[in-house]
Amino acid sequence: MKTIEIEPTFESWQAAARALLRDETPPAQVRWREASNARQPSLPHEPTSSGAVKVPRQFLELARQAAAASDPARWQILYDVLWRLVHEHRDLLKDPHDPGIQRLHGLLTPKAAGPDGDGAARLVPAGAGLGELRAAAARCTGCDLYRQATQTVFGRGSADARIVFVGEQPGDQEDRQGAPFVGPAGEVFDRALAEAGLERENVYVTNAVKHFKFEQRGKRRIHQTPRATELQACRPWLEAELTLIKPDILVCLGATAARAIFGDTFRITKDRGRFAATRWAPKTIATYHPSAVLRGETETQQAELYAMLLEDLQKVAQA
Numbered sequence: 001m002k003t004i005e006i007e008p009t010f011e012s013w014q015a016a017a018r019a020l021l022r023d024e025t026p027p028a029q030v031r032w033r034e035a036s037n038a039r040q041p042s043l044p045h046e047p048t049s050s051g052a053v054k055v056p057r058q059f060l061e062l063a064r065q066a067a068a069a070s071d072p073a074r075w076q077i078l079y080d081v082l083w084r085l086v087h088e089h090r091d092l093l094k095d096p097h098d099p100g101i102q103r104l105h106g107l108l109t110p111k112a113a114g115p116d117g118d119g120a121a122r123l124v125p126a127g128a129g130l131g132e133l134r135a136a137a138a139r140c141t142g143c144d145l146y147r148q149a150t151q152t153v154f155g156r157g158s159a160d161a162r163i164v165f166v167g168e169q170p171g172d173q174e175d176r177q178g179a180p181f182v183g184p185a186g187e188v189f190d191r192a193l194a195e196a197g198l199e200r201e202n203v204y205v206t207n208a209v210k211h212f213k214f215e216q217r218g219k220r221r222i223h224q225t226p227r228a229t230e231l232q233a234c235r236p237w238l239e240a241e242l243t244l245i246k247p248d249i250l251v252c253l254g255a256t257a258a259r260a261i262f263g264d265t266f267r268i269t270k271d272r273g274r275f276a277a278t279r280w281a282p283k284t285i286a287t288y289h290p291s292a293v294l295r296g297e298t299e300t301q302q303a304e305l306y307a308m309l310l311e312d313l314q315k316v317a318q319a
């Protein structure tokens with residue numbers, strides 16, 4: 001039996017599933033485990049048959065949607081279906097009576113986003129100012145993330161700010177202090193802002209998800225990437241902030257925020273640093289999250305990431 005650790009994302013599962021297929025590992029011999037910052041599994045990489053495996057595009061689309069579900073069995077279900085598509089029956093998806101296909105479709109049935117069932121949408125007071133929004137968000141139970149976190153971390157800044165920064169979610173220090181970008185990543189952010197000639201007091205800073213999602217390991221709380229369903233549940237708060245502020249420039253910090261604004265196909269490594277008009281701001285741009293700088297494995301890598309972040313913030317300052 002192989003235990004495969006993956007991050008709870010489609011991309012992480014896909015990379016692991018490809019390696020398992022190359023290794024001819026049947027589903028019954030795989031146990032899937034979710035972990036943030038999981039390393040790619042080290043499996044033998046010898047191709048066993050005729051090279052790259054081809055699967056129907058429809059399966060990839062279904063798998064991408066199913067990956068956003070909350071059922072922990074979804075990775076196993078996906079690999080079962082993938083294995084059978086490759087080894088048994090390429091038209092498997094056309095069989096609505098097949099139990100595996102039924103389980104796959106069961107993952108796609110919309111589930112309640114949390115105890116209130118519909119995310120934050122019905123909790124957002126219509127026509128509210130920032131203070132009222134902040135107070136309402138403090139009581140939000142739109143998804144399960146409020147249960148474990150210390151408090152809601154709403155955006156900080158003035159409704160008159162012309163530049164809005166959106167990150168992914170609060171971190172450990174933000175969760176404790178109740179303010180965005182105040183931990184180690186906040187220090188990197190402040191340094192880059194100052195070097196770019198921007199002042200924190202003049203911008204609005206918020207996150208796509210307002211509660212800290214983490215995994216407790218001993219005394220440490222390890223950041224976990226929010227699921228698509230959690231992003232969706234929390235989106236009404238971000239939309240309310242952006243609708244009220246109507247920024248001239250919107251800056252997405254990191255891949256999660258960028259995808260929330262530009263869509264799922266956005267790739268931070270490829271698409272960062274370019275302005276585009278979105279429904280939220282005439283000039284919207286994405287760059288690296290300051291925490292990515294801290295995650296650089298060497299000083300050189302950290303310096304390179306910081307330079308790219310600074311370069312993009314300089315574009316913002318000049319715009």
Ligand code: SF4
Binds near residue numbers: 140
């Ligand atoms: S993460 Fe967002 S939607 Fe979920 S409980 Fe917190 S504020 Fe509400």
